[in-house]
Amino acid sequence: xxxxxxxxxxxxxxxxxDAAEETRRRRDxxxxxxxxxxxxxxxxxxxxxxxxxxxxxxxxxxxxxxxIHHHFGSKEELWQGVQRRHFRxxxxxxxxxxxxxxxxxxxxxxxxxxxxxxLQQDPKSVRFxxxxxxxxxxxxxxxxxxxxxxxxxxxxIREAQAAGEIRDDLEPFFIIKTLISLxxxxxxxxxxxxxxxxxxxxxxxxxxxxxxxxxxxxxxxVRPRPTS
Amino acid sequence: xxxxxxxxxxxxxxxxxDAAEETRRRRDxxxxxxxxxxxxxxxxxxxxxxxxxxxxxxxxxxxxxxxIHHHFGSKEELWQGVQRRHFRxxxxxxxxxxxxxxxxxxxxxxxxxxxxxxLQQDPKSVRFxxxxxxxxxxxxxxxxxxxxxxxxxxxxIREAQAAGEIRDDLEPFFIIKTLISLxxxxxxxxxxxxxxxxxxxxxxxxxxxxxxxxxxxxxxxVRPRPTS
DNA sequence: TAGCCTATTGGCCGATCGGCCAACTGTCTG
DNA sequence: CAGACAGTTGGCCGATCGGCCAATAGGCTA
Numbered sequence: 094x095x096x097x098x099x100x101x102x103x104x105x106x107x108x109x110x111d112a113a114e115e116t117r118r119r120r121d122x123x124x125x126x127x128x129x130x131x132x133x134x135x136x137x138x139x140x141x142x143x144x145x146x147x148x149x150x151x152x153x154x155x156x157x158x159x160x161i162h163h164h165f166g167s168k169e170e171l172w173q174g175v176q177r178r179h180f181r182x183x184x185x186x187x188x189x190x191x192x193x194x195x196x197x198x199x200x201x202x203x204x205x206x207x208x209x210x211x212l213q214q215d216p217k218s219v220r221f222x223x224x225x226x227x228x229x230x231x232x233x234x235x236x237x238x239x240x241x242x243x244x245x246x247x248x249x250i251r252e253a254q255a256a257g258e259i260r261d262d263l264e265p266f267f268i269i270k271t272l273i274s275l276x277x278x279x280x281x282x283x284x285x286x287x288x289x290x291x292x293x294x295x296x297x298x299x300x301x302x303x304x305x306x307x308x309x310x311x312x313x314x315v316r317p318r319p320t321s
Numbered sequence: 322x323x324x325x326x327x328x329x330x331x332x333x334x335x336x337x338x339d340a341a342e343e344t345r346r347r348r349d350x351x352x353x354x355x356x357x358x359x360x361x362x363x364x365x366x367x368x369x370x371x372x373x374x375x376x377x378x379x380x381x382x383x384x385x386x387x388x389i390h391h392h393f394g395s396k397e398e399l400w401q402g403v404q405r406r407h408f409r410x411x412x413x414x415x416x417x418x419x420x421x422x423x424x425x426x427x428x429x430x431x432x433x434x435x436x437x438x439x440l441q442q443d444p445k446s447v448r449f450x451x452x453x454x455x456x457x458x459x460x461x462x463x464x465x466x467x468x469x470x471x472x473x474x475x476x477x478i479r480e481a482q483a484a485g486e487i488r489d490d491l492e493p494f495f496i497i498k499t500l501i502s503l504x505x506x507x508x509x510x511x512x513x514x515x516x517x518x519x520x521x522x523x524x525x526x527x528x529x530x531x532x533x534x535x536x537x538x539x540x541x542x543v544r545p546r547p548t549s
Numbered sequence: 550t551a552g553c554c555t556a557t558t559g560g561c562c563g564a565t566c567g568g569c570c571a572a573c574t575g576t577c578t579g
Numbered sequence: 580c581a582g583a584c585a586g587t588t589g590g591c592c593g594a595t596c597g598g599c600c601a602a603t604a605g606g607c608t609a
Contacts (some may be wrong), residue, residue: 120556120605141455144371147597154489157558164556168597223455227369227448260537264482266518267534274506275499281454282498289468290494298606308497309488314538319547348586375567385588387569392586396567481551 126164128154137214138220142172142228179221184238187209192246200249205311209276209304213257219280228313243269262318268315275307354392356382359460361403366448370400370456384496407449412466414439421471426479429500433539437504437532447508471497496543503535 132154136145147168150156165171190211194203212219243266250265259268279286279300287296294302355485360382377394379386393399418439422431440447471494478493487496507514507528515524522530 110477122556123554141369141371143369146595148595158597159559160557162598211493220455223451226513227451227455239513243517260541261535263534264530267531268538270502270507270510270514270531271535271538274502276507278502279498284457285454286498289471300494303495303498306491307499309491309541310496310499311538312487312542313544313546318541318543350586353586374565376565386567387589388587390568 096114100278121263122164125154125156125160129161129164130175131155133171133204134179134217137172137175138217138224141224142168147171176221176225179217180236180238183218184236184242187242188238191242191249196249196252197256198253200253201268202308202312202317203261203305204246205276205308206304208273209279209307212276212280213300216280216283219277219283222277235311257317259315260268263315271311271314275311279303279307350392353382353384353388354519357384357389357392357399358403359404361399362407362445365400365403365405366445366452369452369479370396373400378487381458404449404453407445407480408464408466411446411449412470415470416473419470419477424477424480425484426481428481429487429496429543430536431537432474433500433504436501437535440504440508441528444508444511447511448504449503451509473495485545487543490508499539499542503539507531 129150133145134151136149136153139145147158147161150171151161154161159169161168165174191204192206194200194207246269247265249257250268253259254261254265283296286299290299335450357378360378361373364377366379366530367368375389376387379389383388389396389399393402405527418435419432422428422435475493476488478496482489482493511524514527518527
């Protein structure tokens with residue numbers, strides 16, 4: 094009765110399972126953590142935190158489910174870990190972009206184009222953002238870095254307003270809000286838009302056309318009117 | 322052995338379960354369908370299609386799970402039914418708003434304010450929209466009504482452009498895109514924004530402030546420049 | 550080399566998922 | 580009144596979920 098169904102002690106017969114490819118697989122906890130985070134990021138971004146199972150992540154990462162619990166504790170903590178890793182890169186990049194941006198006339202044009210290009214090249218950020226929004230309900234972490242980013246931008250805008258290069262009757266916070274919303278909303282609805290325009294324009298071409306008009310509208314709205 | 326565990330024939334002893342409140346509960350399939358759709362809409366919008374179980378819907382609707390299958394076939398069909406019912410109302414309202422809007426100078430201002438007010442009063446639409454976006458992956462139904470709405474708006478804008486009231490170097494489709502994006506993105510990120518501004522401004526007041534600047538930027542961008 | 554620490558494994562658990570089925574019952578039609 | 584049909588019910592199914600546990604095994608240190 095030692096080998097009943099309920100017996101959960103690993104068999105010492107040690108099945109000839111993975112005797113085949115033996116090249117890899119030394120102990121490497123950091124690489125394991127990275128593999129889990131990578132697999133988690135891809136699946137979480139595609140199917141959302143609810144729609145992704147630990148089994149799927151484990152399979153894609155090439156590890157066992159138990160190992161995920163060992164390294165991250167729970168599914169929720171893994172999801173937060175994935176979010177943290179992604180947003181850290183995101184915020185660092187944004188911060189660098191703001192600090193490197195000119196503080197004069199072309200500030201806003203450079204910024205909105207740069208943000209558009211950033212989202213264009215990294216669709217993952219768009220979906221990440223969408224998931225945190227819709228998943229919120231309880232509200233995700235306030236993200237101190239986000240506030241820091243806004244304050245950095247607000248400061249820049251205030252300078253440009255003082256120099257008369259941006260309408261000073263507009264709240265800098267709202268200017269940033271619109272600056273972010275226009276590119277973000279475009280890529281959020283990218284697939285729908287593609288289905289909406291029945292023309293033969295390719296995706297990249299459509300992006301460029303929207304970018305041009307979006308910049309025109311945004312700049313026309315925030316720049317001081319010539320006369321009046 | 323008639324009453325073994327496996328026995329699934331309803332007991333004819335007919336437990337004294339619901340003998341209590343007998344006032345309600347005649348057969349009313351339409352009311353049942355509505356109750357299921359109502360419960361489904363609320364739960365789907367709050368937790369998303371993946372995060373909502375048929376058991377929850379059945380419980381909230383006061384019916385059994387089997388009844389949902391009887392009326393809608395499957396969870397997926399129920400979700401599509403809920404979407405259809407909501408978007409039908411949404412599109413009808415939008416269509417009426419467009420058709421009733423003036424076709425002259427204040428067209429865009431009226432439209433963007435009206436859309437802002439609509440989303441402000443119906444947060445459900447915002448979350449609905451977010452879920453369909455993020456859940457897509459396969460792309461949700463192309464929604465012919467959406468295309469009809471866009472074409473209606475494009476026509477109006479073309480008229481205004483011909484009358485010289487809107488910059489005619491902008492593609493009407495993109496004007497509508499920005500018109501939609503600005504209010505939608507605001508309410509999508511409403512909770513985050515609230516957490517971001519540490520001031521003592523109440524939500525309604527903040528909405529009004531954003532509305533004002535948003536309209537200023539949008540109109541400033543789409544209206545012809547005075548000189549140049 | 551001996552021993553400890555931890556990365557790693559397979560198996561199992563209770564809960565819950567969406568879906569199905571046989572049976573009861575209200576209502577409508579002939 | 581009788582029979583058919585559709586609305587409604589409770590119970591059950593296999594699959595899968597997140598999580599847990601005992602046991603193995605690699606690698607570091609004393």
